[in-house]
Amino acid sequence: MIVAIASGKGGTGKTTVATNLAKIHEDRNVTLLDCDVEEPNSHLFLKPKIEREWPVHMFVPKVDLTPCIFCGKCSELCQFGAIVTIKNNVLVFPELCHGCEGCKRICPVNAITEGTKEIGTIAEGTSGKIRFLYGRLRIGEAMSPPLIREVKQKGLSDPRAEITIIDSPPGTSCPVIEAVKGSDFVLLVTEPTPFGLHDLKLAVEMVRVLQIPFGVVVNRSTVGNRDVWHYCQEETIPILLEIPDDRKIAVAYSRGDLIADALPQYREHFETLYEKLKSRNRSFAEVRS
């Protein structure tokens, strides 16, 4: 089962849920993929032994001006303004390129070949029995989806994995979509405040567009007000876990300690969460078949 942990609002506890869920079920062949490649944090809590790390590259055009006839077809095709033909030169703007390779394909004289730019790195390792991969976007690089795609491609390759947990970036636009799509279930983590509720509603719209079954985790459930519960009830969205606002949790988190290790009284929360996910996954599988 692939479970993506997402949220509209940042800082609601995605990484807390992802890492503790992984830790408590580590005997079940768990893989955790940190797809929040702009600001990956899971490794700070899982403290994995990294076994290998490699750079990830993306296509950008490389223009050979000798055969080039400056016909401008590449520039005409490019929707992103990443390749511009002027009188007797062709300028490439790698930061605007989306890697569609249209320019290379349309060039009538094969003056464009495959160049590359490094967009970030992926590290792979283990934390206890957990298999762990995370992407790290290069500082100054704007586009994270290609790196997220690569982390998922590498991370979803293990057929023995019983649970694959995806820690997603916040928001509702392209990076989140890239992280979440293809999952069997999405857990939306929120907090019971006006900001939390507002962004939860956006996240719910997003998973509905993607047509993936989902449920909600309410973190710091004892602050704010009850509007999140009212909303979930009206929309018949299941709330699968509530984590109270406990300063001890905040302090453990601040140090990089897992709740599963530092505060064993909360272990049960994450044990039942997995049982709930499993039963939902089974019922959805039945509906699908």
Place this chain on the structure above:
Amino acid sequence: MRELVIISGKGGTGKTTLTASLAALWKDKVIADCDVDAADLHLLLKPKIQKKSDFYSGVRAVIDQETCTQCGTCRDVCKYGAISEDFVVSRIDCEGCGVCFHFCPADAISLQDRRSGEWYLSTTRFGPLVHAKLGIAEENSGKLVSLIRRQAKIVAEDRGLDTILIDGSPGIGCPVISSITGASLVVIVTEPTISGVHDMERVLSLSEHFQIPATVIINKADLNEEMSQKIVKVTGEQGASVLGRIPYDLLVTRAMVHGKTVIEFNQGPATQAIRDMGQKLFKRMQSTVHA
């Protein structure tokens, strides 16, 4: 024109709370919400929308099933796996590169303009606000951020205002880069947690990469004194400094629940700290070079 941008790297550290407070404290500015992906500032500022406009950005490929010969060329050339076996383009996966359109031998594909969201010019009790809503599952948040900043500048020029206060988004990617390039000052709100420190380092490096002066505010500073010290140290090592600390204060959440800024709501320890920081930032802005 001076632009102050509030960002954080890590989400949920208090960007919007701080932006709304500065909006309440400062006079003569335009406010811009550039967290277009999950905008929350309007929940506190309760804007009256004066003008609403569509945001069109990029294109989306559409296959005409009548003309399509199902030759499969489009599926071969699409780098994003966006075309299904029965030749329907996925709204989610299409990047809008237009390659399928160019190579379709039957001319069955057209490119349609993509309405990716909308943006608003509003008034609030603290002055004009420019804000937006990116469509769900849409792209080009960076372009929408640039549009908001451009519009905020126009409003400022029209009304003879000198300062733009910008609420940014989490992360270090496309919308963040668009919100900070060319700005006068970046304020990074962080928290004394292991992830807060890690993410702050990356966003400080980003500011450095684009050569924008940056300063750091530690929110919930008393949660972990050791981590707060670490923030001071790391910030110094990266050639920036910590402007101030906001203590952990439950009244901050209560103000939000009441739809108010902390400045209006109460006089707790966090409020006082934010007031002091507002003054410091104002002075710092006065001394920045006009962009």
